Structures are given as structure tokens and as C-alpha cells.
Amino acid sequence: MKILVTGGAGYIGSVLTAKLLDSGHEVIVLDSLVNGNFEAVDSRARFVSGDIADIGVLKSIFEENSGIDAVAHLAGFIEVSESVKDPEKYLNNNYEKPKVLISEMLSAGVKNIIFSSTAAVYGIPQTDLITEEHVTQPINAYGESKLKLEQYLDEQKVNGLNAVSLRFFNASGATANHGEMHNPETHLIPSLIKCIAEGKDAYVFGTDYGTKDGSALRDYVHVEDIADAHLLLLEKMKIGEKLESAYNIGSGTGFTVLEVVTTLEKVTGKKLSIKNAARREGDPAKLVASIERIKKLGWIPKRTNLEEIISTAWNWHSKNAVR
Ligand SMILES: NC(=O)c1ccc[n+]([C@@H]2O[C@H](COP(=O)([O-])OP(=O)(O)OC[C@H]3O[C@@H](n4cnc5c(N)ncnc54)[C@H](O)[C@@H]3O)[C@@H](O)[C@H]2O)c1
Structure with missing residues (x-):
């Protein structure tokens, strides 16, 4: 498959990119490097430096790489405390900007997207184990921005979008070549x-x-297990298997x-x-x-x-x- 990975220079995206390449897939990484590191991107991937809402960059990616099967959308801001201080920054980058990406992918005929959502969509848990049916009441703009994008992805199904949101719990661990280095580090x-x-x-x-x-x-879930979940779902999307809108990814x-x-x-x-x-x-x-x-x-x-x-x-x- 040919996959566009947004945020592929970040922690989880760099692991996913390497894993997709190891499994024989072709990968294009789109990352503005606002937080990621260029050195983290596997050299076998095609790297495009740019913003997920830059229409020119998106058009050239879809024109130059015909036949993209799916987008793995990981680009986003991730700091809960910053989102409390500056909610607009989060609603813009994690909700408004991806809408441009989705519009351009649909125009290019790319229908499949896997979105990196979060356990923060649930807010304060009301049960010991949180199922996907648990009420979604985020208590910060980070969780809210992710929930709003999940809802938008669902709405876009009428336009032919095939979307799955993966609600990661605490991503953790590393591979031999890729690990977690956020700045500031809050994990x-x-x-x-x-x-x-x-x-x-x-x-x-x-x-x-x-x-x-x-x-x-x-709940600490290993980053390689998160990558494996993407690989599995990409295969299932490719063959048109019916999937739920959201899945928890935890241990x-x-x-x-x-x-x-x-x-x-x-x-x-x-x-x-x-x-x-x-x-x-x-x-x-x-x-x-x-x-x-x-x-x-x-x-x-x-x-x-x-x-x-x-x-x-x-x-x-x-x-x-x-x-
Ligand atoms: N790390 C976790 O524990 C965790 C938990 C739940 C959900 N998530 C989600 O998973 C995704 C990846 O998380 P991560 O820990 O790898 O974060 P990260 O900060 O390491 O990676 C995010 C990447 O996105 C890029 N980016 C941000 N905004 C962009 C934009 N507008 N255009 C292009 N590139 C942009 C950054 O440069 C960075 O490389 C995020 O969407 C995050 O919300 C992470």
C-alpha cells in the first residue's frame, strides 16, 4: 500500500513509518517539524516538509503520488496543560487544520483515513475500564479538539470518507531506532x-x-503495538471490511x-x-x-x-x- 503519514517526524509517527516500510509499504511523510525531528524520519520514506493545512503542499503530494491508499493522520499538538492555557491553538491545529487535509484527500479520491485520537475524549472516567461507549466529555481543549475531529470524520462519511479513530491511552516505550523525545516532556x-x-x-x-x-x-501501551494496530486496520480498510468509528488502543x-x-x-x-x-x-x-x-x-x-x-x-x- 501507499500511505501518507502526517506527523511522521514525531514519536509515534516515526515508529509507524519505519514499521510500514519494513512491511513493504510505500510511505510519504508530511510534517511541518513544528515539534518533530527530521532525523527521526526513516530515510526510505519520502519526506515532505509542510503544514497539514497548506493546500499547495497537499495538492502536490496527491498529484505526485497517485494511488495513495490511506492517510494515517498523527500530526497534532499533544500537551494537555498547554491546551488549557491556549485552547484556540489546539482547536486550530487539531480540528480546523485537518479539515483542509480531509477536503484535499477527498478531492484526490483518497477515501481512507486513520486518525490518532486519545483517551482524553472521555474526560473523567465513570467506570474502571473505559469502553468506546463511555460518555465523551473532555475536560480540556486537547480532548475537545480530538473529539470534534472524530465527529467531523463521521460527518464526512456521506462524502465517501472511510474513517477510523484510534483512541490511544499512554503511548510508551521505543524501538531500537525510534523513541519518545517531546519538548517539553510531559509524559x-x-x-x-x-x-x-x-x-x-x-x-x-x-x-x-x-x-x-x-x-x-x-494504561501504558507500547508504541510498536500502536503501529501494529495501524497496520491491521489499514489492511482491513483496503479490503473494505466494515469497521467501527472508534477503537481504544491500550494495554x-x-x-x-x-x-x-x-x-x-x-x-x-x-x-x-x-x-x-x-x-x-x-x-x-x-x-x-x-x-x-x-x-x-x-x-x-x-x-x-x-x-x-x-x-x-x-x-x-x-x-x-x-x-
Ligand atoms: N503520545 C501519546 O501518548 C499520545 C496519546 C494519545 C494520542 N496521541 C496522539 O498521537 C499523535 C502523535 O503523538 P506523538 O506523541 O507522536 O506526538 P509528537 O509531537 O511527537 O508528533 C506530532 C508530530 O506532528 C507534527 N505536527 C504538528 N502539527 C502539525 C501541522 N499542523 N502540520 C504538520 N505537522 C504537524 C509535529 O511536528 C510532530 O512531528 C498526536 O496526534 C497525539 O495527539 C498521542
Whole structure:
């Protein structure tokens, strides 16, 4: 297949690009490099530097690469706290801009799109395991921007669009060549690794939640498992299999912040300097996916062991100096 990957210079997009190429697919990456790294893009991919809402860039991509089978749309802003401070930035980049991409892909006759959505569309969970039927009430502009795009994708089905939204929980881990390096880093595992590398204190926000050790519980899904889910769904879209509009992509189990800390210390042989801090507003006690829906399609997460997840992240960070 020929796939356009937006955001392919970012964390998940760079892993997906390499995996698609390894599986014999052709990949065009579109990324403005607003946050990604050019060096993260597999050299076998065709790289286009540009914005997902730049009509000229989009037209030339679709003209020069006829027969694109699908778009994997990962480009977006990802920082929840920034979205609270500047909601317009998120609604623009994560909701308004992709509409231009969708319009241009439909004009070019490209009908299939897989969208990187998020568990943040659910808001505060009302059940221990969150199914796709759980009410969607995002509590920040990041989640809202993603939910609005999911809804827009559904509306575009009347125009022939074939869209699937994948609601990732906490993407984590690395491959030998690609890993997580956001700036600023807000995700737990790379943040803790940074604390080790820089000899800084690590903060545990909230130690009085109703979890086994009082710290918040999250669902960590390995980035390679996320890439595998894309590969599976792309194949199913190609043959026209009937799919649901949204699928959770998680491991289906949760680990607390303190479990992550202990496991990281075990994997690295290094001790973290932990400081307890107050809960952060809007941080739920538990966020764990029900993955029954996607399992029915034949996907199961293969890398669910926390030690394995953290080892892959640590190995990658050890070889790629922490910036
Ligand atoms: N990392 C996670 O845990 C997680 C969880 C849930 C959902 N997601 C979603 O998955 C996607 C990828 O996440 P990531 O962690 O790889 O993020 P990332 O920041 O590493 O990658 C995003 C990429 O998109 C590019 N980009 C942003 N806006 C763009 C635009 N307007 N035009 C072109 N390129 C643009 C950036 O330069 C960057 O390379 C995002 O859409 C994110 O919301 C991520």
C-alpha cells in the first residue's frame, strides 16, 4: 500500500513509518517539524516538509503520488496543560487544520483515513475500564479538539470518507531506532528518565488516590503495538471490511506512578529522588482502556510487561542523548 503519514517526524509517527516500510509499504511523510525531528524520519520514506493545512503542499503530494491508499493522520499538538492555557491553538491545529487535509484527500479520491485520537475524549472516567461507549466529555481543549475531529470524520462519511479513530491511552516505550523525545516532556516515563539523566527531583502528583499505593493509575501501551494496530486496520480498510468509528488502543491494564518509578529504578539500577506533590486538577485516579472491541479484529497488545516497556524506552534514551 501507499500511505501518507502526517506527523511522521514525531514519536509515534516515526515508529509507524519505519514499521510500514519494513512491511513493504510505500510511505510519504508530511510534517511541518513544528515539534518533530527530521532525523527521526526513516530515510526510505519520502519526506515532505509542510503544514497539514497548506493546500499547495497537499495538492502536490496527491498529484505526485497517485494511488495513495490511506492517510494515517498523527500530526497534532499533544500537551494537555498547554491546551488549557491556549485552547484556540489546539482547536486550530487539531480540528480546523485537518479539515483542509480531509477536503484535499477527498478531492484526490483518497477515501481512507486513520486518525490518532486519545483517551482524553472521555474526560473523567465513570467506570474502571473505559469502553468506546463511555460518555465523551473532555475536560480540556486537547480532548475537545480530538473529539470534534472524530465527529467531523463521521460527518464526512456521506462524502465517501472511510474513517477510523484510534483512541490511544499512554503511548510508551521505543524501538531500537525510534523513541519518545517531546519538548517539553510531559509524559511520565521519559520525564523520569530525564530526571535520572539530569540528577533532578521527580514529582509524584497525588499520593492519596484510591489506588493500591495512592498514586495515579494509567494504561501504558507500547508504541510498536500502536503501529501494529495501524497496520491491521489499514489492511482491513483496503479490503473494505466494515469497521467501527472508534477503537481504544491500550494495554487493558494499569500501572501506578509509583510502580513505574520502582520498575524504572530496577531497569536502570539508578535511584530516583522522589518528591510528593498535590494532585493536579483534572487528573483522574485511574484511566484504563477496555480493548475488547479492537481485540475482535485480531489485535492484541504484545508488549504489556512494564519492565519490557521501560527497558525499550531506557535503551533508546541511553543511545540518544537526552536533550
Ligand atoms: N503520545 C501519546 O501518548 C499520545 C496519546 C494519545 C494520542 N496521541 C496522539 O498521537 C499523535 C502523535 O503523538 P506523538 O506523541 O507522536 O506526538 P509528537 O509531537 O511527537 O508528533 C506530532 C508530530 O506532528 C507534527 N505536527 C504538528 N502539527 C502539525 C501541522 N499542523 N502540520 C504538520 N505537522 C504537524 C509535529 O511536528 C510532530 O512531528 C498526536 O496526534 C497525539 O495527539 C498521542
